[in-house]
Amino acid sequence: xxxxCPQCKTEFRLTGDAxxxxxxxxxxxxxxTIVRIDVExxxxxxxxxxxxxxxxxxxxxxxxxDDSDQVLRDCEALLAGSGYHVxxxxxxxxxxxxxxxxHPDVVVLDLLMPRMTGFDVLREVRHxxxxxxxxxxAISSVYKDNIxxxxxxxxxQGFLDKAHIPEALLFRVQSLxxxxxxxx
Numbered sequence: 001x002x003x004x005c006p007q008c009k010t011e012f013r014l015t016g017d018a019x020x021x022x023x024x025x026x027x028x029x030x031x032x033t034i035v036r037i038d039v040e041x042x043x044x045x046x047x048x049x050x051x052x053x054x055x056x057x058x059x060x061x062x063x064x065x066d067d068s069d070q071v072l073r074d075c076e077a078l079l080a081g082s083g084y085h086v087x088x089x090x091x092x093x094x095x096x097x098x099x100x101x102x103h104p105d106v107v108v109l110d111l112l113m114p115r116m117t118g119f120d121v122l123r124e125v126r127h128x129x130x131x132x133x134x135x136x137x138a139i140s141s142v143y144k145d146n147i148x149x150x151x152x153x154x155x156x157q158g159f160l161d162k163a164h165i166p167e168a169l170l171f172r173v174q175s176l177x178x179x180x181x182x183x184x
Contacts, residue, residue: 001043005037007031008031062079063102065088066139067091067113074166092114092117094115095116106137107125111138126155138160141161
């Protein structure tokens with residue numbers, strides 16, 4: 001599989017078997033720096049390798065960002081129990097760092113967190129070329145009538161009231177990851 005370094009743009013072949021994870025750390029032969037290669041994003045399309053990573057079966061990664069330990073534990077149990085690889089962040093700064101480093105397939109993002117709100121995280125993600133297409137499901141226990149339109153304008157794919165996490169989280173994440181348009 002041929003990939004392009006996200007820093008220096010050097011193209012090189014990943015050695016070994018196809019990675020099971022979407023993001024791998026690798027020593028770039030061009031800039032001689034350890035970089036995080038998003039195998040899906042950084043794969044160079046060619047007749048011999050085009051689409052090859054997308055065909056590798058792998059666990060989808062879901063990042064859950066919330067300042068409540070209980071919400072983090074509940075979401076992790078539901079998602080991991082259904083076969084997802086789950087990352088956790090207790091505030092917006094940590095969420096943004098994990099999004100940029102790990103390129104999760106879906107982010108379940110609390111809107112009101114310390115250090116950086118979910119609104120701010122969403123704005124930053126949409127302005128970052130490497131992660132701007134990340135699927136985001138906003139969650140909150142505070143709901144206002146105009147929140148859905150505002151979240152869609154910011155680029156969120158949906159909203160889930162925290163009171164409905166036990167019965168709706170898995171369905172919403174699966175819907176976002178299903179082929180075809182992902183909006184809810």
